Amino acid sequence: MNKYLYFISMSLEEIKEIKIVYILAIIFYLLFFLSIGSFLNVLIYRLPKGLSIIKNSSHCPNCGYKIKWYENIPIISYLLLRGKCSNCKEKIAIRYFIVEILSLLIAIISLIRFDLSYTSIIVTLLLEIFVVIFYIDKNEMIIPDVLNIIILILSIISLFFVNITSHNQEIIIDYKDKLISIVINIVIFVIFIIIEKIIQKSIIGGGDLKLFFGIGIFMGWQLELLGIVLACIIGVVFEILFFKTSKRKVLPFGPYLVCGFTISLFFGPDLILWYLGLF
Ligand SMILES: [Zn+2]
Numbered sequence: 001m002n003k004y005l006y007f008i009s010m011s012l013e014e015i016k017e018i019k020i021v022y023i024l025a026i027i028f029y030l031l032f033f034l035s036i037g038s039f040l041n042v043l044i045y046r047l048p049k050g051l052s053i054i055k056n057s058s059h060c061p062n063c064g065y066k067i068k069w070y071e072n073i074p075i076i077s078y079l080l081l082r083g084k085c086s087n088c089k090e091k092i093a094i095r096y097f098i099v100e101i102l103s104l105l106i107a108i109i110s111l112i113r114f115d116l117s118y119t120s121i122i123v124t125l126l127l128e129i130f131v132v133i134f135y136i137d138k139n140e141m142i143i144p145d146v147l148n149i150i151i152l153i154l155s156i157i158s159l160f161f162v163n164i165t166s167h168n169q170e171i172i173i174d175y176k177d178k179l180i181s182i183v184i185n186i187v188i189f190v191i192f193i194i195i196e197k198i199i200q201k202s203i204i205g206g207g208d209l210k211l212f213f214g215i216g217i218f219m220g221w222q223l224e225l226l227g228i229v230l231a232c233i234i235g236v237v238f239e240i241l242f243f244k245t246s247k248r249k250v251l252p253f254g255p256y257l258v259c260g261f262t263i264s265l266f267f268g269p270d271l272i273l274w275y276l277g278l279f
Contacts, residue, residue, distance in 0.1 A: 025116060030107055033124055037074045037103030041096050043132045047147075048140040063088035074100040095135065102131050113266060118161040123265065126154050126218060130258035133211070137254030143207030151214035158218050166269035173220035173269065181216025181224055188212060208253050215261055223268040224261075231260030 045061075046053050058067045065087035071077050078097040085092060106127045114120035129150055137143050155178075164173045189212075192204055216224040235256035264271075 022116070026111070029111070029116065029121075030104065033107035033128070034074045034100070034104050036128055037100035038072060040103055040128055040132050041099050043147075044095070044099065044135045047132070047144045048136055048142065060085040060087060060090065060092075062090035075104070099131060099135070103128055106131070109266075119163075122154055122158055122162055126151065126265075127262060129154075130262060134255045134258050137207070137252045141205070141250060141252050143205065143211060143254050145207075145210070148207065148210040148214055151211065151218070155214045155217035162218070164219055164223065164265065164269060166273050168273075171269040171273055173223060177220030177222060178217045181221035182213070184221045184225075185209075185212045185216050205253060208257060211254070211257060219261070219265055219268070222272060223264045226268050226271065227261035227264035228257070229260070230263050231256040234259050 042053055042058070045051075058072060059065060060067065062085060065085060071081060071086055075097065078092065078100070081092070083092050083094065083097065084090065107124050110120040110124040110127070114123060129147055133143050133147055136147075159175050159178060165171060189209055192209065196202055196204075212224065212228070215227065219227070231253070235251070235253065238256070239251065
């Protein structure tokens, strides 16, 4: 880490030394990501519809009732309103509640894994975007470009802050592994283009390929490829277990990809170590 970045991270170290400030920082961190949960719901609802994400306050999709601020408190409001619009009593999708809980859970898990650090903040933001991709791709079969752009920005920031290691530090993913991923992803991209040209059929979404580029820079080529393999395994298992009767023609790959990448991000280096140890 260069001196300048070390200087910035010093302040976080200093924060940790004073207990009460540390506790307050953690509370602020959790509250911040709890409030982000509501925003994720806005993204999931509005992005595919092409609606503005900043203009217009939240309203009931059924009766158009403008939701008051105290009816929009993450997690709590859903429970108090018992999952219904206070005006027309129409049910509010359980997704709103799940996404708000997930947003908080992700922040807690990152905190446990990476402590209060720039890494945990950037990882949490990445996983929160994963939640949005999961829902939008599951429902609409697209990954909006803006989400891939946010991931790319997080990835470039991660070049300076995020080094992912195995627990014994034997495997360290650094910026070289991240930069190599760009070359590998160009190769993957070209291979898919050639295959699609030959068989005259689309086999992977453009959004998925763009996601590969951002993720490769974020977690290095090794963890990216591992994540894709995991996504394929999870995808095959789920499609067989839950969708065998529906015979879906086009499968959304995004939800499986974000699951594979998440596992790879947290356990990838240790999984690779374990795998290498088999030989
Ligand atoms: Zn309503």
